[in-house]
Amino acid sequence: MKETYNHTEIEAKWQKVWLDGKIFRAPDDSAKKKYYVLDMFPYPSSAGLHVGHPLGYTATDIMSRYLRMNGYNVLHPMGWDAFGLPAENYAIKTKVHPEKSTLASITTFTRQIQSLGFSYDWDREVTTCLPDYYRWTQWFFSFLYKNGLAYRRKAPVNWCNSCNTVLANEQVENGKCERCKKDVIQKDLEQWFFRITDFIEDSGNTNGLLSGLDTIDWPESTKISQRNWIGKSEGAEVDFEIEGLDEKISVYTTRLDTIFSGTFLVVAPESPLVMRITTTDQKKDVEEYVKKTALKTELERLELEKEKTGAFTGSYALNPATGAKMPIWISDFVLAGYGSGAVFADAHDERDFEMAKKFGIPLKISLRPENDELWEKVKNLEVCYPDEGTLVNSGEFDGLTSAEARTKLCDWLGKKGMARPKVNYKLRDWLVSRQRYWGAPIPVVYDDDNNHYLLPDDELPVLLPHDVDFIPTGESPLRKSVSFHNPEDMKRIEEKLKSSGEMPKERHLTRRESDTMDTFVCSSWYMLRFMDPKNPAAFASKELMKKWGPVDLYVGGAEHTVLHLLYARFFTKALHRYGYLPYDEPFAKLRHQGMILAEDGQKMSKSLGNVINPDEVVEKYGADTLRCYEMFMGPFDQKKAWSMGGVEGVRKFLDRTYRVSLKPIVAEKPGDDILAVLHKTVKMVKEHIEELRFNTALSQMMILTNELTKLEKVPHSVLETFMLILSPFSPHLAEEIWNGALGHKDSIAFESWPEYDPKYLIEDEVTYAVQVNGKLRGELIIGRDAEKEEVLSRAKELENVKRHLEGKTIVKEVFVPGKIAGYVVK
RNA sequence: GCCGAGGUGGCGAAAUGGUAGACGCGAAGGACUUAAAAUCCUUUGGGAUUACCUCCCGUGCGGGUUCAAUUCCCGCCCUCGGCACCA
Numbered sequence: 080m081k082e083t084y085n086h087t088e089i090e091a092k093w094q095k096v097w098l099d100g101k102i103f104r105a106p107d108d109s110a111k112k113k114y115y116v117l118d119m120f121p122y123p124s125s126a127g128l129h130v131g132h133p134l135g136y137t138a139t140d141i142m143s144r145y146l147r148m149n150g151y152n153v154l155h156p157m158g159w160d161a162f163g164l165p166a167e168n169y170a171i172k173t174k175v176h177p178e179k180s181t182l183a184s185i186t187t188f189t190r191q192i193q194s195l196g197f198s199y200d201w202d203r204e205v206t207t208c209l210p211d212y213y214r215w216t217q218w219f220f221s222f223l224y225k226n227g228l229a230y231r232r233k234a235p236v237n238w239c240n241s242c243n244t245v246l247a248n249e250q251v252e253n254g255k256c257e258r259c260k261k262d263v264i265q266k267d268l269e270q271w272f273f274r275i276t277d278f279i280e281d282s283g284n285t286n287g288l289l290s291g292l293d294t295i296d297w298p299e300s301t302k303i304s305q306r307n308w309i310g311k312s313e314g315a316e317v318d319f320e321i322e323g324l325d326e327k328i329s330v331y332t333t334r335l336d337t338i339f340s341g342t343f344l345v346v347a348p349e350s351p352l353v354m355r356i357t358t359t360d361q362k363k364d365v366e367e368y369v370k371k372t373a374l375k376t377e378l379e380r381l382e383l384e385k386e387k388t389g390a391f392t393g394s395y396a397l398n399p400a401t402g403a404k405m406p407i408w409i410s411d412f413v414l415a416g417y418g419s420g421a422v423f424a425d426a427h428d429e430r431d432f433e434m435a436k437k438f439g440i441p442l443k444i445s446l447r448p449e450n451d452e453l454w455e456k457v458k459n460l461e462v463c464y465p466d467e468g469t470l471v472n473s474g475e476f477d478g479l480t481s482a483e484a485r486t487k488l489c490d491w492l493g494k495k496g497m498a499r500p501k502v503n504y505k506l507r508d509w510l511v512s513r514q515r516y517w518g519a520p521i522p523v524v525y526d527d528d529n530n531h532y533l534l535p536d537d538e539l540p541v542l543l544p545h546d547v548d549f550i551p552t553g554e555s556p557l558r559k560s561v562s563f564h565n566p567e568d569m570k571r572i573e574e575k576l577k578s579s580g581e582m583p584k585e586r587h588l589t590r591r592e593s594d595t596m597d598t599f600v601c602s603s604w605y606m607l608r609f610m611d612p613k614n615p616a617a618f619a620s621k622e623l624m625k626k627w628g629p630v631d632l633y634v635g636g637a638e639h640t641v642l643h644l645l646y647a648r649f650f651t652k653a654l655h656r657y658g659y660l661p662y663d664e665p666f667a668k669l670r671h672q673g674m675i676l677a678e679d680g681q682k683m684s685k686s687l688g689n690v691i692n693p694d695e696v697v698e699k700y701g702a703d704t705l706r707c708y709e710m711f712m713g714p715f716d717q718k719k720a721w722s723m724g725g726v727e728g729v730r731k732f733l734d735r736t737y738r739v740s741l742k743p744i745v746a747e748k749p750g751d752d753i754l755a756v757l758h759k760t761v762k763m764v765k766e767h768i769e770e771l772r773f774n775t776a777l778s779q780m781m782i783l784t785n786e787l788t789k790l791e792k793v794p795h796s797v798l799e800t801f802m803l804i805l806s807p808f809s810p811h812l813a814e815e816i817w818n819g820a821l822g823h824k825d826s827i828a829f830e831s832w833p834e835y836d837p838k839y840l841i842e843d844e845v846t847y848a849v850q851v852n853g854k855l856r857g858e859l860i861i862g863r864d865a866e867k868e869e870v871l872s873r874a875k876e877l878e879n880v881k882r883h884l885e886g887k888t889i890v891k892e893v894f895v896p897g898k899i900a901g902y903v904v905k
Numbered sequence: 906g907c908c909g910a911g912g913u914g915g916c917g918a919a920a921u922g923g924u925a926g927a928c929g930c931g932a933a934g935g936a937c938u939u940a941a942a943a944u945c946c947u948u949u950g951g952g953a954u955u956a957c958c959u960c961c962c963g964u965g966c967g968g969g970u971u972c973a974a975u976u977c978c979c980g981c982c983c984u985c986g987g988c989a990c991c992a
Contacts, residue, residue, distance in 0.1 A: 781928055
């Protein structure tokens with residue numbers, strides 16, 4: 080071995096050995112117990128790898144290497160989430176085809192990831208933008224369609240004017256597009272949806288998206304986010320008759336206890352009901368208001384500070400509890416997509432209260448708060464009281480609490496057929512069609528009457544054509560592609576559809592579906608493809624999915640708490656329901672990595688010029704240093720700021736470790752002192768790896784290196800054990816020392832994880848902290864077997880302790896074996 | 906507004922009822938060197954005292970439980986993240 084630690088040479092050498100030898104291949108036929116460790120696969124951006132990527136990848140690599148050494152057959156794959164808008168936007172700007180730029184980015188990412196020495200099974204690499212992958216994405220569309228879980232519907236949808244495409248609810252942030260941060264507007268369009276709402280509750284033996292959360296080991300905060308996003312609420316549906324019309328309005332409420340104070344109804348302006356109930360007198364007002372609302376952006380509508388707006392329809396509904404006439408208004412604070420798009424309004428809701436005040440609509444009170452002072456104000460309609468209380472002005476229900484009243488009122492109205500219990504959810508079906516080019520084509524064709532037909536399975540894949548203009552026009556770029564609508568293909572498909580009887584004889588196919596699928600569809604099932612990545616006959620075989628799945632440990636950023644993680648659960652549950660999978664949750668254990676901030680504490684960004692390039696760190700300090708540094712920065716799941724000083728500190732640790740290996744390596748028996756530190760380290764590293772507490776695992780190994788630095792000669796067995804536990808963190812250096820100084824022939828990667836011997840952890844002498852009234856007053860070093868009486872009487876004799884006991888009476892003695900000797904004095 | 910995470914030296918952080926600040930960075934001093942770098946050693950929360958023994962204060966703030974609280978309980982403050990007119 081060389082005199083100095085040459086990371087460049089060492090790392091290149093071992094990476095070649097690992098890659099060429101394919102030593103991390105996960106065999107399908109191994110008898111060992113399986114363990115599936117998965118990273119959220121990256122979008123290969125043209126900016127290259129970010130230092131945030133190796134944080135998660137190092138953690139999973141440590142776990143994978145650790146588990147292999149513990150006898151597991153570890154599946155640890157890597158692939159590319161390669162469809163998506165950035166490549167397409169880049170194409171619009173530069174005319175470089177997205178496929179070209181994406182494949183170039185993948186090449187860069189591959190080189191960068193491989194330069195970090197991760198133990199991926201590269202034979203399982205998948206790339207979502209290649210036909211052998213996306214033909215199965217298309218298969219999933221067909222699978223969902225055939226089971227009634229994919230459907231086409233005209234609905235108000237989120238439209239981004241800048242990206243020229245529709246967006247899923249999950250992709251709208253504060254009324255702005257998740258990607259380009261421009262305003263999102265509402266449009267009525269016919270789009271494809273996946274019926275994710277069908278999987279909220281349990282059905283058959285498939286756990287729902289809600290109850291399934293109780294079966295998986297995920298961060299509680301992520302589970303809570305998913306529950307909130309699904310937004311289950313339990314209430315009642317109440318019918319309101321409309322005066323003079325043979326029509327009823329059904330309204331959802333969680334506050335049936337306030338029904339007696341309901342004085343008006345508010346309907347969403349988009350509701351189809353609006354035109355039917357508007358009287359001739361009010362037509363002008365209402366139409367004007369509806370038009371104005373339609374022009375507003377999502378952001379304007381969400382503006383919370385704004386005054387309530389609205390228009391009177393001229394119609395009246397009848398309160399089912401009191402029979403009173405209730406004017407029906409329209410206002411944009413009522414959401415068309417939730418419940419029935421209508422609410423009954425009263426004085427006990429802040430929004431309704433505001434609306435009534437603004438338009439002079441009469442209000443009534445039906446709830447009394449505990450506080451008398453408040454009650455005076457509430458009674459006089461000076462303030463809104465939206466909380467629960469005691470019923471008043473509610474006939475026979477007076478005196479009940481809100482909770483009691485809700486049940487009784489629902490029964491009472493239920494008997495008259497005017498109300499029933501009802502559960503509502505915020506989660507909507509997933510809108511998956513996008514008017515963009517760089518995505519998986521939807522396997523559907525249309526005829527001259529605009530009827531759609533699912534393509535037969537043998538027509539898959541529908542290849543993405545290359546003869547397209549990327550400039551977004553609001554119409555999908557694929558629409559005008561000539562090769563996409565090749566007459567021969569269309570004719571063949573038409574014949575197939577006609578011979579199967581799906582298509583009437585008199586119709587003709589005119590076009591393919593030109594929308595592509597949301598890229599989240601591609602990433603909803605990739606964890607399954609890794610289990611059987613080359614299968615030409617299925618997205619993955621049942622046997623291999625049973626063998627490898629579910630993912631045992633999934634690691635990625637917390638930004639995917641709803642989008643990807645919810646969609647992937649939905650896909651898994653759909654497959655489970657139809658018998659493809661023996662499990663209904665894709666990720667048994669999930670952990671998030673914290674964000675890495677720039678040295679200035681801000682987010683890394685090109686415009687701030689504070690981005691750290693992992694390539695430069697690898698070149699200057701080495702991959703092992705980068706890996707260990709990122710693990711040493713702090714708790715894995717917390718955000719933390721980069722520090723080049725910290726990088727150098729970790730590099731010094733590896734330098735010192737290297738120098739330890741240059742000392743004389745001797746066969747003689749190690750001393751008890753070094754064995755005590757060694758075995759303590761083995762124990763702690765094992766425990767801390769299992770809890771993903773890599774920072775403290777490394778601290779302990781630093782202590783060991785510091786101890787070894789003090790020795791003249793290094794016992795062979797000590798260095799051997801050290802390299803074994805260091806190898807998951809710093810695999811190149813560990814291999815080098817294992818093969819060089821320690822003289823082994825085989826890779827360290829498949830050696831057995833060392834056991835620690837508890838006998839070295841027990842010290843002959845222990846130090847007692849001696850406390851008087853809980854304050855430290857001295858230390859007592861004594862044999863570990865010393866009895867309580869002996870410890871307490873010896874501790875009492877310590878000079879300083881004596882001083883604090885002088886003139887006081889001992890009222891209690893405290894004894895914690897091996898730790899505390901204490902006296903409570905008065 | 907609601908939900909979640911967090912607040913400990915000059916800095917990143919340890920310690921989940923038992924000696925607060927392990928480990929690392931930074932800083933100061935020393936050894937080696939012609940010198941520097943590298944390396945090695947020592948010191949390093951604040952204050953009093955300098956007898957270097959000891960005492961007081963100290964984990965966002967205010968209370969409480971306990972012999973003992975960063976840790977448990979109650980009430981606040983601040984920072985960051987998510988959701989947000991969901992009736």
